[in-house]
Structure formats: structure tokens, C-alpha cells
Amino acid sequence: MKESLLQRLIPPALILCAVLGVWEMLVRGLDLPPWLLPAPSAIAVRFVKATNLLYHTGLTVLEALAGFAASAVIGITLSGLIVHSRFLERGVFPYIIVSNAIPIIAIIPLLTIWFGFGIAPKIMIAAIITFFPIVTNTTRGLKSADRRILDFMRSINATRREIFFKVQLPSALPYIFAGFKIAASLSLVGAVVAEFYSSDRGLGYLVITSATQLRTDLLFVSIIVLATLGVLLFALFGHLERMSLRGEAAIEVNR
Amino acid sequence: MTPCVRLQDVSVSFRTSDQPVQALANVNLEIGEGEFVALLGPTGCGKSTLLRVVSDLEHPATGVVEVRGRPAAAARQANEFGFVFQEPALLPWRSAIDNVMLPLEVVNYPAGERRARCERLLEMVGLTKFMNRYPHELSGGMKQRVAIVRALAWNPSILLMDEPFSALDELTKAELQDELLRIWARERKTIVFVTHNLSEAVYLADRVAVMSAHPGRIVATLSVELPRAREPGLRETLEFLQQVKRAREALTR
Numbered sequence: 001m002k003e004s005l006l007q008r009l010i011p012p013a014l015i016l017c018a019v020l021g022v023w024e025m026l027v028r029g030l031d032l033p034p035w036l037l038p039a040p041s042a043i044a045v046r047f048v049k050a051t052n053l054l055y056h057t058g059l060t061v062l063e064a065l066a067g068f069a070a071s072a073v074i075g076i077t078l079s080g081l082i083v084h085s086r087f088l089e090r091g092v093f094p095y096i097i098v099s100n101a102i103p104i105i106a107i108i109p110l111l112t113i114w115f116g117f118g119i120a121p122k123i124m125i126a127a128i129i130t131f132f133p134i135v136t137n138t139t140r141g142l143k144s145a146d147r148r149i150l151d152f153m154r155s156i157n158a159t160r161r162e163i164f165f166k167v168q169l170p171s172a173l174p175y176i177f178a179g180f181k182i183a184a185s186l187s188l189v190g191a192v193v194a195e196f197y198s199s200d201r202g203l204g205y206l207v208i209t210s211a212t213q214l215r216t217d218l219l220f221v222s223i224i225v226l227a228t229l230g231v232l233l234f235a236l237f238g239h240l241e242r243m244s245l246r247g248e249a250a251i252e253v254n255r
Numbered sequence: 256m257t258p259c260v261r262l263q264d265v266s267v268s269f270r271t272s273d274q275p276v277q278a279l280a281n282v283n284l285e286i287g288e289g290e291f292v293a294l295l296g297p298t299g300c301g302k303s304t305l306l307r308v309v310s311d312l313e314h315p316a317t318g319v320v321e322v323r324g325r326p327a328a329a330a331r332q333a334n335e336f337g338f339v340f341q342e343p344a345l346l347p348w349r350s351a352i353d354n355v356m357l358p359l360e361v362v363n364y365p366a367g368e369r370r371a372r373c374e375r376l377l378e379m380v381g382l383t384k385f386m387n388r389y390p391h392e393l394s395g396g397m398k399q400r401v402a403i404v405r406a407l408a409w410n411p412s413i414l415l416m417d418e419p420f421s422a423l424d425e426l427t428k429a430e431l432q433d434e435l436l437r438i439w440a441r442e443r444k445t446i447v448f449v450t451h452n453l454s455e456a457v458y459l460a461d462r463v464a465v466m467s468a469h470p471g472r473i474v475a476t477l478s479v480e481l482p483r484a485r486e487p488g489l490r491e492t493l494e495f496l497q498q499v500k501r502a503r504e505a506l507t508r
Contacts, residue, residue, distance in 0.1 A: 151340075155415075156358050157332060166361075
């Protein structure tokens with residue numbers, strides 16, 4: 001028997017209520033100062049009252065998704081080229097691995113020198129940080145196509161283009177979405193970290209300013225918004241991944 | 256009359272980490288138009304390589320491969336080959352009928368006639384009710400039926416089958432063997448059928464090319480001396496068993 005969504009949501013909802021209840025009681029019972037640990041009720045009030053929260057959130061989401069989208073377009077195109085050319089694969093892959101080894105935080109000042117304090121360097125950071133999981137998973141997905149069906153396509157003179165679009169790319173979809181799932185949360189991390197360094201807006205800015213001003217309730221609000229965004233994106237791509245699997249077993253992914 | 260498939264002194268070798276392995280050595284074989292030939296041999300004797308050479312997926316180091324008097328590459332250009340593998344190798348995101356339509360999208364079959372053609376083919380193998388199911392919703396036998404009609408979709412003249420039934424259970428295998436013979440009797444294709452199963456080779460084929468490994472070569476070619484219109488009961492007859500024995504002797508000689 002299949003459990004309904006509601007039935008599956010009940011246990012985690014109960015646990016959440018219990019944790020929030022204990023937290024509220026602790027804060028009130030021990031009379032903790034709000035800058036140290038605000039009560040859940042105080043955070044909820046701050047969430048409702050916070051001005052410009054939607055603006056900051058929207059900006060961060062815009063940066064993250066723009067970087068993500070750029071990375072997806074460039075990454076999938078590059079993967080498509082890599083699987084068609086041994087030269088490119090050998091020539092490019094080492095640098096993709098190196099790009100993953102560079103600490104992203106070290107690049108932010110450089111990009112800020114080059115592109116200023118606007119949203120451009122944030123988008124770039126989001127793109128760079130998501131590039132690795134997208135390229136590696138897409139490449140693996142494109143290579144995962146059934147060898148026999150590739151033979152079959154060759155035996156009927158399918159062009160490379162036909163093989164790519166009818167067999168390789170659809171075969172890669174579960175891998176691509178699995179990569180997207182990881183990249184989505186990374187893109188948020190990238191945008192927020194870039195905002196830490198140099199910004200006067202966005203959720204990263206909100207986190208930094210509320211922390212330095214000891215507005216801990218606002219800090220919690222920012223964290224909760226970020227977590228919710230991450231979960232939503234993760235769930236979206238997880239859903240697309242399952243749909244694209246068509247009953248096949250799930251695949252492991254490169255992180 | 257020119258044979259449908261002619262292999263003359265065909266050798267194929269693969270480079271491995273230590274030394275080249277000769278997959279096929281001096282293979283000579285002629286297959287007539289409309290003939291059903293089984294390639295019988297142990298694993299690693301180059302049976303599959305032979306199919307790949309015939310269909311121009313693999314190029315021989317030496318020798319000549321001709322299909323209807325033309326080089327194999329020209330036959331491939333003309334879409335003469337339909338491939339069936341041990342695993343169905345269906346696309347999991349396409350329904351049964353969409354899987355059968357795949358080759359028609361590639362070989363420029365008139366778009367308006369594709370669906371009707373595929374429906375007819377699926378009807379021929381009793382899958383009308385399952386046309387819109389996805390591969391994971393089909394049994395192993397059904398999937399292999401889909402794979403067979405996929406290889407017939409654009410009406411190629413030569414069916415290349417690489418141990419197509421070896422992953423199926425005995426009952427399904429017997430069913431599909433009879434089904435294949437019915438299709439062959441109806442469509443009059445030339446069939447090259449790779450198997451390591453003696454009775455399967457004898458039951459299906461007009462001729463059995465017996466192969467041995469290291470290097471892969473044809474050691475004997477036997478004509479199966481059994482009447483056509485083969486029925487399941489034939490498998491228990493003395494004549495059938497004698498033919499199987501001949502093949503076994505050729506294989507172990």
C-alpha cells in the first residue's frame with residue numbers, strides 16, 4: 001500500500017513541533033537574551049515584520065539561478081563536445097578537476113576587482129561552483145548510453161546528431177538532473193558567499209549585517225529562508241530525476 | 256547467383272594491453288538469400304565479432320566482406336541490417352511502439368506510415384495490448400519481441416541476431432523460437448543467428464556454422480537435415496537428436 005503525502009509528512013511535522021516547543025520553553029524558562037538565542041515565536045514575528053526580505057531573497061535567487069543556468073548551458077554543451085572528442089576530453093578534463101580544487105572563496109576578490117560590486121561576480125561565482133557537478137555528471141550520463149543501442153543506431157547509419165539527441169542525451173537525463181540537484185544548493189551557497197565579501201543587498205548581506213549587529217532573530221530568518229530555497233530546488237530536481245528514470249533504478253552521482 | 260553474405264579469408268584482431276588477440280582467423284562463409292544460418296560456438300570464439308564484421312561495425316584486418324555483391328559498408332548505407340542483441344536494449348523512456356519507431360525516424364521512413372507499420376508489427380508478435388507500455392512494465396519475453404520487431408521495422412533484408420534468446424527462461428525461449436520461425440517464413444529475411452545452444456541452432460537453422468575459439472574460426476558447416484515447418488514436437492524426435500549429436504561432434508572435434 002502506498003502512503004499518502006500527508007501520512008508521510010506527519011512524523012517529521014510532529015518532530016519539528018516538538019523541537020520548536022522545547023526550544024521556546026528553554027528560551028523562556030532560562031530567560032535567554034534574544035541576541036544569544038531568540039525564541040521561535042520571536043523569529044516568526046521577525047519573519048513577518050522583516051522589511052525588504054522579499055527583495056533580498058529575490059536578488060540572491062536571481063544571482064544563484066542565473067549562475068546555475070549559465071553553468072548548465074556551458075556545462076552540458078562542453079560535455080556534449082567532450083564525449084565526441086577524445087582530444088577535448090583529455091585536454092579539458094584535467095582543468096575541470098583543477099577548477100574544482102580551487103577554493104571558491106579565493107576567487108571572489110579577484111572577480112570583484114574585475115567586475116565590481118554588482119551582481120555579475122555573484123553570478124559568476126554561482127556558475128563556477130556549480131560547473132563541476134554539472135559537467136562530471138552530464139559527461140558520465142552521456143557515456144552511460146547502452147553500447148548495444150549505439151551499435152544498433154550505427155548499423156542503421158544514424159548520424160552523430162541523431163545518436164546524440166535520440167539516445168545519448170535522453171540516457172543522460174537522470175544524471176543531469178542528479179547533477180542539477182547538487183548544483184542547485186551549491187549555486188545558493190556561491191551567491192551567498194559572494195555577497196558576504198562585497199554587497200549591500202541579498203541574503204548574504206542580510207546574514208552578515210544581522211550578525212554584526214547581533215540581530216540574531218533576523219539571522220535566523222535569513223538562514224531559514226536559505227534552507228527553504230535549497231530544499232525546494234533539491235526537491236524539484238529530485239522529482240525531475242525520478243520522472244526521467246522511467247522506473248529504472250536510481251544512479252549514483254559525482255559530488 | 257551471388258550469395259547474400261560472402262566472407263572470404265576474413266581476419267580480425269584486437270589490440271590488448273599485452274599482445275594482439277586474433278578474434279577471427281581466415282573465416283570463409285557464404286550465406287544464401289533467405290537462408291537461416293546459425294553460428295554455433297563457445298563464448299569467446301568470435302561469433303559476435305563476425306556479426307559486427309558483416310554489418311560493418313567492425314573492420315576486418317584482412318579479407319573481403321560482401322553483402323549482395325557490394326562491400327559491407329554499402330549494405331549498411333542501404334540499411335540492409337537489422338540487429339537484435341542478447342539484451343533487448345530498449346530505450347527506457349520510450350514506450351514499446353515508440354521504441355519500434357526509433358529506427359523509422361532514422362532511416363527516413365515516410366512519417367505518416369510509421370505508426371501504422373509499427374502497430375502491424377507489434378500485432379504480429381501479439382503485443383497490441385502492450386504497445387503503450389514502457390519497457391520496465393514488460394516481461395523479458397515481451398521486451399525481446401519488441402526488440403525483434405524493432406529490427407524489422409524498416410524492412411531490412413538481413414537480420415543479425417546475437418544470442419537473442421539466451422537470457423530468457425526455457426518456456427519463453429521455445430515460444431520465441433517458434434515465433435521467429437513464423438516471422439522468417441512470412442518475411443523471408445536472411446537470418447544470421449549467433450548462439451551457444453546446440454538444440455537452438457539445430458531447431459532454427461538451415462545450416463549451422465560451427466566455430467571454435469583462439470583464434471576464432473569456422474571448423475565445420477553442417478546442413479540441418481530436417482524438414483522445414485518445424486514444430487515444437489520435433490525437439491523430441493530421434494532425427495532431431497541425431498542432428499544435435501552431429502553438431503556436438505563437430506563442436507568437440
